Amino acid sequence: MKTYLDCIPCFMTQALRAGRSAGLEDKQIKTLLDEVGAMIRDLPMENTPPETGAVIYQKIREITGIDDPFKKIKEKNTREALDLYPYLKEEVRNAKDPLLTAIRLAIAGNVIDFGVNRTFDLKKDIKQILKQDFSIFDYAAFRSRLETAKNIYFLGDNAGEAVFDRILIEEIRKPVIFVVRGIPLINDVTYKDAIMAGLDKVAEIVSSGSTAPGNVPALCDPGFMKRLRRADMIISKGQGNYEGLSEEPLPVFFLLKVKCQVIARDLGVTEDSIILKQQKNH
Amino acid sequence: MKTYLDCIPCFMTQALRAGRSAGLEDKQIKTLLDEVGAMIRDLPMENTPPETGAVIYQKIREITGIDDPFKKIKEKNTREALDLYPYLKEEVRNAKDPLLTAIRLAIAGNVIDFGVNRTFDLKKDIKQILKQDFSIFDYAAFRSRLETAKNIYFLGDNAGEAVFDRILIEEIRKPVIFVVRGIPLINDVTYKDAIMAGLDKVAEIVSSGSTAPGNVPALCDPGFMKRLRRADMIISKGQGNYEGLSEEPLPVFFLLKVKCQVIARDLGVTEDSIILKQQKNH
DSSP: OOOOTTHHHHHHHHHHHHHHHTTOOHHHHHHHHHHHHHHGGGOOTTSOHHHHHHHHHHHHHHHHOOSOTTHHHHHHHHHHHHHHHHHHHHHHHTOSSHHHHHHHHHHHHTTOOSSSSOOOOHHHHHHHHHHOOEEEEOHHHHHHHHHHOSSEEEEOOBTTHHHHHHHHHHHHOSOEEEEEOSSOOTTBOOHHHHHHTTGGGTSEEEEOOOOSSSOOGGGSOHHHHHHHTTOSEEEEEHHHHHHHHTTSOSOEEEEEEOOSHHHHHHHTSOTTOEEEEEOTTO | OOOOTTHHHHHHHHHHHHHHHTTOOHHHHHHHHHHHHHHGGGOOTTSOHHHHHHHHHHHHHHHHOOSOTTHHHHHHHHHHHHHHHHHHHHHHHTOSSHHHHHHHHHHHHTTOOSSSSOOOOHHHHHHHHHHOOEEEEOHHHHHHHHHHOSSEEEEOOBTTHHHHHHHHHHHHOSOEEEEEOSSOOTTBOOHHHHHHTTGGGTSEEEEOOOOSSSOOGGGSOHHHHHHHTTOSEEEEEHHHHHHHHTTSOSOEEEEEEOOSHHHHHHHTSOTTOEEEEEOTTO
């Protein structure tokens, strides 16, 4: 997905929030906003939003000198999600269609997100998403692809959310490669966070090498991209991965909750929709 | 009021909205955002937000070559407000305390605002504000000052809203000077708009010479400021005038609806509050 004009003020808001969450002082945040503001002029609108995100979080690392400012928040989110794990498993066990319930839960986990300007109430969101209608629902295609797929990649999004992804992977009952970011970016899931969430028990964990808060091919490790292009099924979580891959000719199924107006418009749905969408150009 | 960090992303959002409302093409809006972004570095945080607004709207004028891009919107708002005039007068006539109802209506008119990131439903907002409790309510001081005041200035805010201001001025039953901006800024009230709203029938209309969307002393005509400093009562409408004058030693009563988190925090109230506040340092 390209950058829309509405993304530009949002980059500033994200920088402000990320700076605050990273514990920056007001003066440092002002410096961050100065730099992000000055960057807008050279921003290629053809770029995907996570590519700009990459620059913002690079600047935060430079200013703070801290590699993983969201470490504690991610650990807290993962602990909270692990506490819910037995309850989530029970929901799947009691479901008429356990796979679909696991998909819904994976989307519910996607509300754990500090990159978007929102607050969330996890338990409330889970209950709501368990009964919410999908706005795009390519479930038949998903099921049928899953039956034949031999090389399945699962693109993780946020830490904490990864616990919910684990539940979906457990329902897939096939070997899955769980993909994490190459470096810490906001609360995005890294190798360490995935281990803490127990993903190593259900999948092979691989880093995309991405330096952006979303798997943008140009910012992923070329070797990883080569392997990904041989996948016969890719399950992509969240907005960042959608923004990075929405125009790539890959066998992707996007699972996400729509958290901003720009992505809602891009998908032709309303904000707060839940989506299970098969990539069109593949 | 000084500029807060949260104002910075909001400047970008305002620029985007103002650019769109002014009918700019996407490329022109991008140029506007580039320039506002680049400006952040040199932004004195001690400045009041309307001073930054002044630069944004100056840039819009430069890019469009149009002096008053909100002309049609303002005329439409004024017409709609004039249509409501008989209904509003009836509300005042039937009120137990007509002055207080007129104050409430003047605040209700303050929802007609394109400078803030909000949409509004005028009739619904009027009904709501007529019964809403004030979060700051210096009404006794307002009444008692009004009894003795001989030199009353009324600082207008938006076009359309001016029709509601007229109703309050009619209840004041004393000579009043109604102050408009020096140049068109967003949908702020100018001389022409005030005439269309019928303010000339109830007050003397004077321009502050302000080039900012709020009467910031440094950006007002020095002659006007000299006269304003001799006023014994100033009624100030809206956020922009509050931001410009909240630290000035003047006999001001601020009437406003709180439309953003920053001003809510500055006033120590919650968003959506309605306020009748006497200036403390005077």
